[in-house]
Amino acid sequence: MNKEDILKRSREENSKGDELEIHKRETARNSGYSFATACLCILAASCYFGITSGTVTIFEKQFVLQDVLWLIMFLTSAIEYGSKYFYLRKKRYLIYAIFWLVGIIACLLVMFRS
Numbered sequence: 188m189n190k191e192d193i194l195k196r197s198r199e200e201n202s203k204g205d206e207l208e209i210h211k212r213e214t215a216r217n218s219g220y221s222f223a224t225a226c227l228c229i230l231a232a233s234c235y236f237g238i239t240s241g242t243v244t245i246f247e248k249q250f251v252l253q254d255v256l257w258l259i260m261f262l263t264s265a266i267e268y269g270s271k272y273f274y275l276r277k278k279r280y281l282i283y284a285i286f287w288l289v290g291i292i293a294c295l296l297v298m299f300r301s
Contacts, residue, residue, distance in 0.1 A: 224263065231256035254298045261290040 233239045234253035241252040265287035272280035 220263075220267075224260065227256055227260050231260060250298050254294060258291065258294045258298065261287050261294055265291055 231253055234256065242249045243252055243255045265284055268280045268283035268287060272284055
């Protein structure tokens with residue numbers, strides 16, 4: 188290999204960014220996701236224990252705030268584990284995704300019964 192080939196290959200490898208930088212971005216993204224999920228969980232639990240309450244209106248239909256918060260949590264978890272299964276092909280992620288999908292269905296049933 189000559190110098191130009193080596194430089195071209197090096198530029199192609201570095202076009203996606205430094206591995207440490209990519210890892211830091213992923214860690215920051217995961218930290219933000221975890222914090223948002225924890226906040227949703229705490230808010231939904233506070234609704235469950237009667238500390239907070241309220242309704243959310245969507246297309247002139249009112250839903251209990253607690254149900255909407257749980258639906259968002261279940262939905263984000265299902266998407267997370269579904270994506271992990273899609274890319275990593277590990278069966279445990281598929282099982283987790285199915286678990287969260289069942290939670291979504293249950294939450295939707297509760298929301299539309301009332």
